[in-house]
Structures are given as structure tokens and as C-alpha cells.
Amino acid sequence: MRLVASDIDGTILGHDGKISDRTVRAFHACREAGVELVFVTGRPPRWLHPLEEQLSHTGTVICSNGAVVWDLEAARLVSAQTLALEAVFETRRIIKQLRPSALFAAETLSGFHLEPGFIENESSELLSEFTPAPLARTLKADDAVVKFLAVVRDGTADAFLAQVGPAVAHLAAATHSAPNMAMLELSVPGVNKAVTLAEYAKSLGIAAADVVAFGDMPNDIEMLRWAGDGYAMASGHPEAIRAAGQQAPHFDDDGVAQVLEAKLAELGLKL
Structure with missing residues (x-):
């Protein structure tokens, strides 16, 4: 596990706009262990404040289902693929x-x-x-x-x-x-979360086999298939669950945090 790529809404962020304390701790533990974090969302850059305010994330975010790459710390567009x-x-x-x-x-x-x-x-x-x-x-x-x-x-x-x-x-x-x-x-045809995530991982020298990805909806399907470890939320869309082949526990049970805790434990690390 060298890179964790996570969707936001319905995966780590609830309808109340909150990320659970347990999930926050799990992401911080990954960061402290030297694991890269990238968030991959359908949201536009202007709606990324939960990552900054609750996770203190300052890195790259892949937005608009892969069409935009955004530098959160610099509040700067890295790249975009646009429709005519x-x-x-x-x-x-x-x-x-x-x-x-x-x-x-x-x-x-x-x-x-x-x-x-x-x-x-x-x-x-x-x-x-x-x-x-x-x-x-x-x-x-x-x-x-x-x-x-x-x-x-x-x-x-x-x-x-x-x-x-x-x-x-x-x-x-x-x-x-x-x-x-x-x-x-x-x-744009051919643009999705997986395509842009693959390019980002390659820029870091990280192979798909070393990527753990989380998602819950059809716009996550390609990403969940591409990642070496793709997990659909048990609370997610049936097509996402079928595509991933692996399930994280239900969102209400801090499913992402549970998977990350187990993977960190395999590395001999504790939260």
C-alpha cells in the first residue's frame, strides 16, 4: 500500500457534511506511515473544503470525475480536459x-x-x-x-x-x-477517475498494484477496477460493488477506516 485513493461523498463524507473521527485518524495514520493520499471526486474544486477543514489535506485532488486535477494547497489548477x-x-x-x-x-x-x-x-x-x-x-x-x-x-x-x-x-x-x-x-469521452488517477500514480512511480481505492457509485467503477485493491462500500451502488470485487464495510460503520486500520496493522503499524 503506497497510495490510497478515495472518493468523498458516500465513501468518507456523510450527508451531514462530516467525516468521522475514526476515518480522520485512519487517514492521518496513513500519512504518517508515508502512504500517499489522493482524493478522487465528482466534486468541483470549490467544494473541497471538507478535505481542508476536517482532514487537513493539502495535496492533489482529482475533481469532476477525472476532468480536473487541482493543487489544494496552492489553490491552483494543474490540468483540465474540457468539452467543446x-x-x-x-x-x-x-x-x-x-x-x-x-x-x-x-x-x-x-x-x-x-x-x-x-x-x-x-x-x-x-x-x-x-x-x-x-x-x-x-x-x-x-x-x-x-x-x-x-x-x-x-x-x-x-x-x-x-x-x-x-x-x-x-x-x-x-x-x-x-x-x-x-x-x-x-x-470528455475517455476521461474518468481511473484514467487520471493512473496518470497521477505514474507520476509518483506507483503501480496500480500498490494502490488502494475506495468508492461507492458508478462514477467510481473504472477506478475500483484499475486499483490493485479496489473496495466498494457495502452501502454503495450494486454496480460499483460488482466492479470492485471487494467490499469495505458500510459507510455508517466507518468502512474505509476499518480497511485502512487492517492494512496498517499488516504493516506493523497501530493507530
């Missing part, structure tokens, strides 16, 4: 044909653009700073889109993905991570 606006609007057109009720949003390197109605609860704290407006009006030629979002209010994310994913695959790679919402996350 033509691809964004053509993807929107195709999805609208298939699901006329779909609503859309775009995560860019400089902000967030959302259509009216995209947020069901307009008082959402995380998005309240952004004013809904048609994307055709707010997205400009110099906007670098790292993640395109599509949501419908009926059905499941799995069914939505199965319906529209193949139709837009030539334009954007689709996945999902919201547990209770039929929302798809689309990025």
Missing part, C-alpha cells in the same frame, strides 16, 4: 429528443451554469450563488466545460443512463453518482 461547446449543445439536443423533460447544467473552470428548474429546491445552499438562465445565453466561447449535467424528475439514474448514454457516447462519456436523483454527469 459544440459537443455540449449537441449532447443537450440528443438528450432532449429522448427525454423532453430533461434539464441541464454545466460545470466550467470558472463557475456553474444552470437552466431554470434544474434545482428542484431553489434554496440549495451549494448552488444558491448561481442564477438560473438558458445555457445558450450564459455559456460563452471561452467557457471551459469540465462536466455537463442532465437531470430528469422521473425514473432512476440507471434507467436514464441506459437510455441516453449510448446515444451521446460519441460526444460525451456519461455516468452518475447522486444516490437519490436521476442525474447524469457527462465529460
Whole structure:
């Protein structure tokens, strides 16, 4: 175990915005043992404060499902892979044909653009700073889109993905991570958490066999398959569990911490 790569939401961070004390101790113990830590998330850089405030993490974070690499300490963009606006609007057109009720949003390197109605609860704290407006009006030629979002209010994310994913695959790679919402996350074809994590690990001279990865949703599948030790949370999506082949205990039971404690014990280290 030379590198621990962990998803954030539903893996180490609860709906209350908290990382448990036990999990914090486990990550600190890894750091003290010389194990590299990297967090791999669907979140954009502006939503990484739990890592700084609760884990005192100052290293690299792979954001937006692999589309962005962010230096947390320097608050600096390291790299980004962006969707062309033509691809964004053509993807929107195709999805609208298939699901006329779909609503859309775009995560860019400089902000967030959302259509009216995209947020069901307009008082959402995380998005309240952004004013809904048609994307055709707010997205400009110099906007670098790292993640395109599509949501419908009926059905499941799995069914939505199965319906529209193949139709837009030539334009954007689709996945999902919201547990209770039929929302798809689309990025540049060929970009996912595993691809960017592999590049990062290679830059450190670390092979996949020495990587322990944790995740819970379909956007973690490629990463869990790539890592030498991939663990899906027992509380996670069935597809993630099948892909990983190994389970960490349920999120409510500090599953990530339990696995890390066992691995540190194998190295003769105690928390």
C-alpha cells in the first residue's frame, strides 16, 4: 500500500457534511506511515473544503470525475480536459429528443451554469450563488466545460443512463453518482477517475498494484477496477460493488477506516 485513493461523498463524507473521527485518524495514520493520499471526486474544486477543514489535506485532488486535477494547497489548477461547446449543445439536443423533460447544467473552470428548474429546491445552499438562465445565453466561447449535467424528475439514474448514454457516447462519456436523483454527469469521452488517477500514480512511480481505492457509485467503477485493491462500500451502488470485487464495510460503520486500520496493522503499524 503506497497510495490510497478515495472518493468523498458516500465513501468518507456523510450527508451531514462530516467525516468521522475514526476515518480522520485512519487517514492521518496513513500519512504518517508515508502512504500517499489522493482524493478522487465528482466534486468541483470549490467544494473541497471538507478535505481542508476536517482532514487537513493539502495535496492533489482529482475533481469532476477525472476532468480536473487541482493543487489544494496552492489553490491552483494543474490540468483540465474540457468539452467543446459544440459537443455540449449537441449532447443537450440528443438528450432532449429522448427525454423532453430533461434539464441541464454545466460545470466550467470558472463557475456553474444552470437552466431554470434544474434545482428542484431553489434554496440549495451549494448552488444558491448561481442564477438560473438558458445555457445558450450564459455559456460563452471561452467557457471551459469540465462536466455537463442532465437531470430528469422521473425514473432512476440507471434507467436514464441506459437510455441516453449510448446515444451521446460519441460526444460525451456519461455516468452518475447522486444516490437519490436521476442525474447524469457527462465529460470528455475517455476521461474518468481511473484514467487520471493512473496518470497521477505514474507520476509518483506507483503501480496500480500498490494502490488502494475506495468508492461507492458508478462514477467510481473504472477506478475500483484499475486499483490493485479496489473496495466498494457495502452501502454503495450494486454496480460499483460488482466492479470492485471487494467490499469495505458500510459507510455508517466507518468502512474505509476499518480497511485502512487492517492494512496498517499488516504493516506493523497501530493507530
